[in-house]
Amino acid sequence: MLEKNKADSRKYFIFKIRDLVHNSFHTLEEKRTESLLQYMGICISTYDELRASLDPTKLKRSYEGLLEGLDYQMQIHPFHKLDLYQNDFSHLHQLINLANEARDKELHNIHRSIVALKKKLEAENLINCYIQCLLTETTFKGMDYLMEALISDLLYAGHSMSHILDFFKRQQQEFLEHNDAEKTIQNLNEFDRKPIPFSIHICFKISSQTQKELALNLIKQQFEIHTNQELGIPHINNDTLIASKEYLALDEFKAIDLAQKEFQSVTELFDMWQSTTNCIRDDLWYYWKEDTVFHKISLNSIDPIKMLNHIDANYKKQMERFLQLRNDLGSNNIRTLERILYTLNSAKSLTTQNRFLNFWSSLEYILYSFPRFTIIEKARVVVPEVFGLFYLKNKLNIFWARLTYCMSNKKDYAEKYPTLQNFIMNCQVTEKDYSTPKVIAYLSDVNKYSAILSELSFHIVLERECREIIMLLTEPEKTSKAIQEYFDGIKHDLNYIYRLRNQLIHSTKDIDDSLEYISFRLYRYVNSVLSTILYYQEKNNLYSITDILISVDATYQDYNKKLSPDIKKKKKKSSSEMSSETLSPEDIYRIVRPKYLFIE
Secondary structure, eight states: OOOHHHHHHHHHHHHHHHHHHEEEEGGGOOOOOOHHHHHHOOOOOOOOOOHOOOHHHHHHHHHHHHHHHHHHHHHHSSGGGGGHHHHHHHHHHHHTTHHHHHHHHHHHHHHHHHHHHHHHHHOHHHHHHHHHHHHHOOHHHHHHHHHHHHHHHHHHOOHHHHHHHHHHHHHHHHHHHOOOOOHHHHHGGGOOOOOOOEEEEEEEEEEEETTTHHHHHHHHTTTTEEHEEEEEOOTSOOTOOOEEEEESSSEEEEEEEHHHHHHHHHHHHHHHHHTTTSEEEEEEEEEEETTEEEEEEHHHHHHHGGTTTTHHHHHHHHHHHHHHHHTOOOOHHHHHHHHHHHHHHGGSSHHHHHHHHHHHHHHHHHHHTTHHHHHHHHHHHHHHHHHHHHHHHHHHHOOOOOOOOHHHSSHHHHHHHHHHHHHHHHSSSSSSSSHHHHHHHHHHHHHHHHHHHHGGGGOHHHHHHHHHHHHHHHOOHEEEEHHHHHHHHHHHHHHHHHHHHHHHHHHHOOOOOTTHHHHOOOOHHHHHHHHHHHHHHOOTOOOOOHHHHHHHHHHHHHHHHHHHHHHHHHHHHHHHHOOOOOOOOOHHHHHOOOOTTOOO
């Protein structure tokens, strides 16, 4: 049984990780397991600021929140199972969880422990540690945490997401050809490399002849300038101007990203200096030279924002809702929503840092009226509650989207898997939507879902998702625990994001490229709260933003209380009494789609 669990977990890893790196079904936006090295670095720099601060009160609260978040990260991180780190994590966990006064006395000790542990992590071969974890993991949940932590560490180490995606595409294909999961996992050693030099070449034009000399002199400060007659890049005119520079990077995509950012900084500096707009324009295609061969890569293919293409679709829906409501809403609501929608709309055209800050500003606007003292207190309450109330419905949405996509893209699947086809036909409402009560009826009845699971065995990810949903629909105690873990993860993530935001604003510290992917999560937080507000204002335009936020808070408290059985009462019941308890379809529906207090 143990070996089967290992084999299933490895197969799940190979097929699920492509979802994560491609942001399929918004999975990258749900990634909250961070690189421990990065998290510890933020903790260390925050403690240093705390020690140097004249008024440490706010920073102390921020640092304590980060410590609790670090403790949460260590408890779910795959390395906590390794002998190498098990005792380290356990001891730090005990220190962080001391009572307030006792912990205050140990703050410096905690800081020094984090500093030492970070050095220990940096000294080890983390890829080997991940391979060891992957080969021994036996649960799907453990694999989910493993995938998130691995991607976080690869990004933190300096690998580009484009290279990571390309690697896992190749590994999945290799597994399909050879069915050797262990070899596929061992191939992760490809990431264990040192940076190497890449020669990058950028074709560019200068639109103003009168400013050509000034522009070239500025570019020459950071790049070598040639004409293509000197370089000989195929299919490029000989008189084309080319800026060249060598970059140390872990892969060619990363090198081109570094070149594009540096060249962009030069063009922006020139525009500020000469009061021009896009006077220096680089070509969409960048080149890198390997031996004597020139390879070209489109900037569009390495732009992470392409993973957020759904922003446009979501924004259009939000705008349509808002415009329908605009004449009926109170002026305060209109101004707030207009401001949020404008900020979200402008985000895609901004730099990574400004996009991140804009998303946080949108969150501040939307939560302003919620009755808490600080913005982080407001966010730590409302955002996890919005997501917690939608937790099960979101699971159903992802399962349904994946299932219908899979069944519709293979011509013979309808005949090959008749039970799945009947399930879809009976539950489908529109091309993309489904009847929640009907899906619940199927997945809460053992006589119905057994046949579905049997046919889903061909798809390890779908089978896992289906089994998880069945468990959540039929075992409320496990549902309660899962939602609490989900709530805690979002709460700690918001602390972390808020600290990153403050460091961007108040210090000169640079943030690595993982900020782009952290901003994806932040966008999802904002959009989910905004969607909830617009949905209920559409139902009744008399509701203010405050009314709806208060309802979210009250509904979650009530939902959580009903979902979590009284421990004393539970202990009095025998196991046979517990197993005989069954939930009605109506009860299950209210777990999936709770009724919002005061507004429904």
